[in-house]
Amino acid sequence: MEKGSNLIVVSAVLPIHIKKEDGRYTVHISPGGLVTALKQVLHKRKALWIGWAGSEKITPKMKNLIFEEGKKEGFLLYPISLTEREIDHFFNGFSNGIIWPMFHTFQYFCRFEPEYWKAYQEVNRKFARYIKSISTEKDLVWVHDYHFFLLPQYIENLGLKRKTAFFLHIPFPNPELFFKIPWRVEILKGMLRYDLIGFHTFIDRKNFLDCIDELVEGVNILSTEPVTEILYEGKKIKIGVFPISVDFNYYSSLSEKSEKSRFPFKDLKVILGIDRLDYTKGLIQKIRSYKRFLEKYPEFHKKVVLVQAVAPNIKKLPEYDQLKVELEHLISETNGRFGTPDWTPIYYYPRRMPFEDLINYYRFSDICWVNSIKDGMNLVAKEYIACQIENKGALMLSEFTGAAAELRDHACLVNPYDIEGCADALYRVLTKDSSKKELKMQRMREHIKHYDISWWGNTMLETAFGKKIIDFPELEE
Numbered sequence: 001m002e003k004g005s006n007l008i009v010v011s012a013v014l015p016i017h018i019k020k021e022d023g024r025y026t027v028h029i030s031p032g033g034l035v036t037a038l039k040q041v042l043h044k045r046k047a048l049w050i051g052w053a054g055s056e057k058i059t060p061k062m063k064n065l066i067f068e069e070g071k072k073e074g075f076l077l078y079p080i081s082l083t084e085r086e087i088d089h090f091f092n093g094f095s096n097g098i099i100w101p102m103f104h105t106f107q108y109f110c111r112f113e114p115e116y117w118k119a120y121q122e123v124n125r126k127f128a129r130y131i132k133s134i135s136t137e138k139d140l141v142w143v144h145d146y147h148f149f150l151l152p153q154y155i156e157n158l159g160l161k162r163k164t165a166f167f168l169h170i171p172f173p174n175p176e177l178f179f180k181i182p183w184r185v186e187i188l189k190g191m192l193r194y195d196l197i198g199f200h201t202f203i204d205r206k207n208f209l210d211c212i213d214e215l216v217e218g219v220n221i222l223s224t225e226p227v228t229e230i231l232y233e234g235k236k237i238k239i240g241v242f243p244i245s246v247d248f249n250y251y252s253s254l255s256e257k258s259e260k261s262r263f264p265f266k267d268l269k270v271i272l273g274i275d276r277l278d279y280t281k282g283l284i285q286k287i288r289s290y291k292r293f294l295e296k297y298p299e300f301h302k303k304v305v306l307v308q309a310v311a312p313n314i315k316k317l318p319e320y321d322q323l324k325v326e327l328e329h330l331i332s333e334t335n336g337r338f339g340t341p342d343w344t345p346i347y348y349y350p351r352r353m354p355f356e357d358l359i360n361y362y363r364f365s366d367i368c369w370v371n372s373i374k375d376g377m378n379l380v381a382k383e384y385i386a387c388q389i390e391n392k393g394a395l396m397l398s399e400f401t402g403a404a405a406e407l408r409d410h411a412c413l414v415n416p417y418d419i420e421g422c423a424d425a426l427y428r429v430l431t432k433d434s435s436k437k438e439l440k441m442q443r444m445r446e447h448i449k450h451y452d453i454s455w456w457g458n459t460m461l462e463t464a465f466g467k468k469i470i471d472f473p474e475l476e477e
């Protein structure tokens with residue numbers, strides 16, 4: 001960061017978990033996802049993070065608790081209130097009911113309500129006003145994710161000059177999908193008011209540039225690699241590829257402390273799945289493939305277990321309720337068909353797994369299976385690798401994750417739609433020579449250790465401040 005400048009981080013939801021016990025509220029920084037990722041980057045920076053605090057009504061006392069909790073971690077947290085209507089229309093309606101499904105290729109879930117678009121604009125304006133009240137011209141405003149495509153435009157409309165950087169944590173769709181959004185031009189033009197835009201992969205950036213090329217007139221490309229620079233309405237915009245990662249050393253050292261004696265499955269090969277309840281994560285396809293594996297390879301009965309943790313989703317939409325019903329039906333059918341009094345083929349964990357247990361599973365599971373239909377990056381894959389301190393495990397990874405662009409040479413790539421193919425891939429990984437597996441894991445660990453979360457954060461921030469960066473990972477284009 002430049003001297004004298006502060007970092008203002010903006011995300012839709014603050015990285016906190018508010019709990020009410022015996023009438024008293026407690027606030028904790030929640031581990032996982034963007035939160036874990038950013039926490040490490042911000043730790044030693046003068047940072048202020050603004051976002052919605054979740055569904056509880058924020059009292060001054062709670063505001064104070066949130067503030068104190070952030071201070072412990074070395075940054076300031078500032079909660080922004082959303083009205084019921086904003087939660088419903090901006091958060092659930094537009095962001096999670098249109099952008100999330102469309103950008104993950106689930107266009108049939110989109111409900112294009114004009115009211116949602118109105119609320120999206122209003123909340124972006126609201127955040128712009130907050131930024132006006134807390135920032136100065138020297139600061140960098142670092143905005144996260146698809147809830148804020150219009151924010152820099154509204155910051156400008158308030159007559160403010162702010163350096164702005166934006167990172168998209170989800171994929172960017174190709175023109176065929178993106179063009180279906182009724183407000184496609186407004187979204188693109190809104191994004192083009194950022195100074196820096198970051199994506200996880202080359203394909204996301206290409207999709208974005210292809211959409212711009214078709215829909216926005218007057219864009220000139222000034223330079224390309226490694227960061228593309230374009231000129232639009234007198235403004236230079238940098239567009240980079242910054243694959244997000246995890247704090248390798250943190251996960252690795254926690255893993256060293258985990259104990260085999262606490263691991264519940266001693267005599268079974270453990271296949272691990274850690275996912276949020278989301279249709280993008282390919283959960284139905286995973287269970288169907290596992291079921292096919294059990295049908296096809298009976299020699300593995302009583303030798304394997306699929307441990308599938310499914311953390312609840314904060315998005316309140318009917319798709320998630322339906323998914324839960326379907327998933328649980330499929331799991332119980334599979335356990336009913338293949339299970340015996342002394343063996344349950346799927347250990348289903350329908351809650352958020354405590355962080356310590358998660359590390360224990362990451363360290364001692366034989367396989368981690370990420371089966372996303374579409375995923376911006378997928379941090380579970382990288383966390384698993386970071387915890388594999390003995391290089392024993394293997395990663396089965398959907399080719400439709402951002403992580404696959406980095407790990408394709410050493411992970412076992414699968415197509416989640418190919419039920420038979422996934423069942424066979426599982427068999428191959430389970431029967432693979434252990435020295436070959438070790439070598440692959442070692443290579444993946446070297447990669448994640450180098451391109452870790454600090455690399456990601458520093459590279460993005462330094463690019464925002466105009467430094468030329470040359471150390472980028474080799475990615476599939």
Ligand code: GDG
Nearest residue numbers: 032033169244309311352353354355375376377378379380
């Ligand atoms: C978005 C993009 C992109 C999950 N279950 C439990 C648990 N988790 C933690 C994991 C991991 C995080 O949640 C999930 O991160 P992902 O990257 O897999 O997915 P999204 O939440 O969809 O995140 C994604 C990411 O942003 C960052 O840019 O990679 O593509 O969709 O950290 O560990 N943690 C605990 N118990 C659980 O049961 N403790």
